[in-house]
Amino acid sequence: xxxxxxxxxxxxAVLVLNFPVIVTLVTxxxxxxxxxxxxxxxxxxxxxxxxxxxxxxxxxxxxxGYLGNSLVAxxxxxxxxxxxxxxxxxxxxRGNFGRRLLLPTVVNLRAVPLIIFAIPIYMxxxxxxxxxxxxxxxxxxxxxxxxxxxxxxANAIADLPIELDEAARIDGAGTFTIMVRIIWPVTRxxxxxxxxxxxxxxxxxFLFGLMLTTTxxxxxxxxxxxxxAASGGGVQWGPASAVMIVGALPPMLLGLLMYRQIxxxxxAGAVKG
Amino acid sequence: xxxxxxxxxxxxxxxALLATPLVVFLLLFLGFPTVVDLIYSLSRVSFETLRSPSLxxxxxxxAALADPGFWSAAWFSLRFGIxxxxxxxxxxxxxxxxxxxxxxxxxxxxxxxxxxxxxxxAMVGLMYRLVLHEFVGPVPYYLYLWFGNSPTFLDAGSxxxxxxxxxxxxxxxxxxLLFYAAYEAIPDEVRQAAAIDGANSLQTLxxxxxxxxxxxxxxxxxxxxxxxxxxxxxVYTLVGxxxxxxxxxxxxxxxxxxxxxxxxxxxxxxxxVLFAASFAVLFVLGWLxxxxxxxx
Numbered sequence: 001x002x003x004x005x006x007x008x009x010x011x012x013a014v015l016v017l018n019f020p021v022i023v024t025l026v027t028x029x030x031x032x033x034x035x036x037x038x039x040x041x042x043x044x045x046x047x048x049x050x051x052x053x054x055x056x057x058x059x060x061x062x063x064x065g066y067l068g069n070s071l072v073a074x075x076x077x078x079x080x081x082x083x084x085x086x087x088x089x090x091x092x093x094r095g096n097f098g099r100r101l102l103l104p105t106v107v108n109l110r111a112v113p114l115i116i117f118a119i120p121i122y123m124x125x126x127x128x129x130x131x132x133x134x135x136x137x138x139x140x141x142x143x144x145x146x147x148x149x150x151x152x153x154a155n156a157i158a159d160l161p162i163e164l165d166e167a168a169r170i171d172g173a174g175t176f177t178i179m180v181r182i183i184w185p186v187t188r189x190x191x192x193x194x195x196x197x198x199x200x201x202x203x204x205x206f207l208f209g210l211m212l213t214t215t216x217x218x219x220x221x222x223x224x225x226x227x228x229a230a231s232g233g234g235v236q237w238g239p240a241s242a243v244m245i246v247g248a249l250p251p252m253l254l255g256l257l258m259y260r261q262i263x264x265x266x267x268a269g270a271v272k273g
Numbered sequence: 274x275x276x277x278x279x280x281x282x283x284x285x286x287x288x289a290l291l292a293t294p295l296v297v298f299l300l301l302f303l304g305f306p307t308v309v310d311l312i313y314s315l316s317r318v319s320f321e322t323l324r325s326p327s328l329x330x331x332x333x334x335x336a337a338l339a340d341p342g343f344w345s346a347a348w349f350s351l352r353f354g355i356x357x358x359x360x361x362x363x364x365x366x367x368x369x370x371x372x373x374x375x376x377x378x379x380x381x382x383x384x385x386x387x388x389x390x391x392x393x394x395a396m397v398g399l400m401y402r403l404v405l406h407e408f409v410g411p412v413p414y415y416l417y418l419w420f421g422n423s424p425t426f427l428d429a430g431s432x433x434x435x436x437x438x439x440x441x442x443x444x445x446x447x448x449x450l451l452f453y454a455a456y457e458a459i460p461d462e463v464r465q466a467a468a469i470d471g472a473n474s475l476q477t478l479x480x481x482x483x484x485x486x487x488x489x490x491x492x493x494x495x496x497x498x499x500x501x502x503x504x505x506x507x508v509y510t511l512v513g514x515x516x517x518x519x520x521x522x523x524x525x526x527x528x529x530x531x532x533x534x535x536x537x538x539x540x541x542x543x544x545x546v547l548f549a550a551s552f553a554v555l556f557v558l559g560w561l562x563x564x565x566x567x568x569x
Contacts, residue, residue, distance in 0.1 A: 003375060021388070024404075095284065096288075098292050111555055112555075116544040116545070118544075204396075211528070225395075225399060244399055259383055260383070262387070271454075271455075
């Protein structure tokens with residue numbers, strides 16, 4: 001049993017790193033009565049009441065609205081980032097266009113605190129009527145996703161053999177046709193990974209959701225805290241836990257499903273960027 | 274101009290055309306805000322006169338730089354960034370090296386370790402309000418049960434360190450992931466050669482493996498420092514600006530100056546200072562990388 005200590009370290013690491021999620025999950029199955037006498041890590045009488053409460057629309061709280069806003073804005077943020085960076089990544093990888101200025105600028109955005117753009121964007125959105133809209137939030141989430149999308153797609157295209165392009169060019173295909181017909185299909189794996197991770201990143205964004213939305217387009221990361229103050233008095237921890245689980249579940253499931261690809265692109269994006 | 278016979282000139286134009294949507298988007302959503310930042314930072318502006326700023330020179334910068342709150346926020350962010358980056362990299366590295374033999378044959382074991390990266394930091398902050406709650410939180414509960422006492426985690430004295438732990442626990446998996454990939458990328462022949470030369474496993478680690486992983490270590494430390502420096506979500510949802518403003522990070526300082534105090538000019542001036550600082554850091558790093566690049 002040479003491996004036993006490693007297994008123990010592994011299990012402890014998993015439990016400690018995921019501790020807040022575990023506590024929240026356990027608490028979400030406790031009734032209000034049980035919670036006041038049992039703050040421990042087990043449940044005496046599991047109940048789904050907290051989830052029922054959260055999933056019931058009240059006049060002030062609508063979980064489906066928050067989830068829907070997160071879904072739409074994250075889809076915009078994920079797909080628009082790909083639509084913008086894929087052609088540019090192709091230009092970088094094959095045409096050497098933008099390698100000295102465009103690519104470093106976008107990749108370095110990763111290292112710029114985005115709050116410095118938040119106030120002018122707030123003003124701009126006010127003028128454009130984009131405050132508190134799913135589209136407005138989605139546009140900002142696109143910015144958040146650009147750096148990783150750009151570098152991962154540029155690397156993916158650069159890794160393809162140049163003969164692919166040359167063969168198509170001899171057959172008379174133009175640059176745009178080659179990109180759409182030849183390059184796009186064979187980079188599908190990278191594109192999917194970028195889309196999924198972009199979706200997760202967008203779903204988990206908070207600062208711009210907090211600043212740019214008030215009622216109609218509130219994402220679930222912001223809306224979750226509304227449930228904390230819902231009952232006037234103290235926090236009802238049962239429903240509050242349930243809403244956190246509901247809000248955190250979509251990106252966690254996607255992450256579990258795609259952990260291998262996400263790990264690969266995070267590593268590549270960081271090291272090659 | 275048939276696309277199939279590109280002269281150098283027309284193909285250059287085609288590449289530029291492909292990059293155009295991205296460039297336009299950047300100019301619109303980052304270039305324009307940057308210009309607004311610069312103009313408004315030099316103007317007298319309030320929520321009433323938002324569209325008609327009047328130039329006022331550097332008084333916003335004076336207001337920001339003379340505000341002790343600005344400097345304590347900068348100090349908070351700097352300390353927070355350095356300490357969390359160091360903690361995440363040290364623990365992440367130790368886990369990556371120690372657990373590598375386990376993970377090599379069972380890739381799926383990575384998934385639970387990566388799970389914290391998939392949870393919104395804002396949600397994690399909310400979750401810790403529960404975890405650390407004095408009546409319903411398991412941590413104080415078990416500390417009372419086992420030791421008869423529990424510290425207050427979120428008062429002025431301990432909030433900083435509580436947040437350091439919260440941030441580090443969530444992002445250690447990121448450092449771990451990078452280090453594990455770098456560790457696995459070291460060819461087995463290198464290790465075998467070291468073993469043949471009589472190096473023990475500690476020597477192999479410190480003399481061979483760690484130097485080979487050095488670039489990754491630097492990248493991970495830098496990314497984690499930046500993310501720690503600009504921290505907002507989990508701090509905001511767990512304690513806000515904290516008791517007596519004790520946990521006001523740079524991002525929270527700008528947010529509160531704008532939304533809570535309505536001090537638009539000061540908030541924007543602080544943004545520009547932060548912009549200049551991150552630009553300077555990136556410039557120096559780029560310069561260092563270029564200088565090292567051709568030499569190696």
